[in-house]
Amino acid sequence: MATIGNNNLNAKLVLLGDMGAGKSSLVLRFVKGQFLEFQESTIGAAFFSQTLAVNDATVKFEIWDTAGQERYHSLAPMYYRGAAAAIIVYDITSTESFTRAKKWVQELQKQGNPNMVMALAGNKADLEEKRKVTAEEARVYAEENGLFFMETSAKTAINVNDIFYEIAKKLPRAQPAQNPTGMVLADRPAERSQAASCCSS
Numbered sequence: 001m002a003t004i005g006n007n008n009l010n011a012k013l014v015l016l017g018d019m020g021a022g023k024s025s026l027v028l029r030f031v032k033g034q035f036l037e038f039q040e041s042t043i044g045a046a047f048f049s050q051t052l053a054v055n056d057a058t059v060k061f062e063i064w065d066t067a068g069q070e071r072y073h074s075l076a077p078m079y080y081r082g083a084a085a086a087i088i089v090y091d092i093t094s095t096e097s098f099t100r101a102k103k104w105v106q107e108l109q110k111q112g113n114p115n116m117v118m119a120l121a122g123n124k125a126d127l128e129e130k131r132k133v134t135a136e137e138a139r140v141y142a143e144e145n146g147l148f149f150m151e152t153s154a155k156t157a158i159n160v161n162d163i164f165y166e167i168a169k170k171l172p173r174a175q176p177a178q179n180p181t182g183m184v185l186a187d188r189p190a191e192r193s194q195a196a197s198c199c200s201s
């Protein structure tokens with residue numbers, strides 16, 4: 001069990017994806033355990049934080065929930081630059097949103113932190129009867145591009161905590177100390193020099 005002040009990681013995490021894919025809903029579910037049928041479209045970006053205990057550490061996620069509307073696209077680098085992790089969200093009932101997700105992955109591969117932990121979330125998994133993107137197609141794409149993949153539902157909460165836990169577990173190994181971006185190891189100065197452990201920004 002983690003002890004506060006003993007093994008605390010801060011990790012900047014960004015959510016990217018088409019408008020309406022469910023980014024804000026996933027964050028609201030994760031941070032507050034709530035779901036709104038009529039979640040308002042995000043303007044610019046919104047900030048949240050949430051702490052998770054994982055193995056012998058606590059990870060405090062500093063979450064940037066970006067706006068999916070195209071007119072905000074140029075703001076995105078401000079949020080993904082230096083991020084330790086990204087969740088790219090699409091809506092399983094929309095092929096356009098899956099196409100958009102792939103564009104975000106390309107952009108991150110070109111311009112993001114090379115050690116970034118990337119997760120692909122096929123959201124609205126509760127809408128099986130309206131499905132347009134198969135889980136298999138997304139799984140293959142994710143595997144080919146070094147992301148991990150989960151189908152989620154902000155509505156039913158399925159896999160929402162799990163995707164953040166999975167990221168939290170992958171973070172320390174993905175953030176070698178010699179390439180520090182986006183992640184701060186707090187209150188554990190003795191370990192700052194240990195490459196496998198984490199990093200500082």
Ligand SMILES: Nc1nc2c(ncn2[C@@H]2O[C@H](COP(=O)(O)OP(=O)(O)OP(=O)(O)O)[C@@H](O)[C@H]2O)c(=O)[nH]1
Pocket residue numbers: 017018019020021022023024025026036037038039040041042043066067068069123124125126127152153154155156
């Ligand atoms: N059925 C279902 N509806 C969802 C789910 N997640 C989100 N929604 C709905 O989809 C709509 C859009 O969700 P948002 O969370 O606002 O989407 P967003 O990606 O933040 O959109 P932007 O802020 O415009 O980029 C809302 O009406 C949500 O209630 C889900 O898992 N299942």
Ligand SMILES: [Mg+2]
Pocket residue numbers: 023024025040041042065066067068
């Ligand atoms: Mg939003």
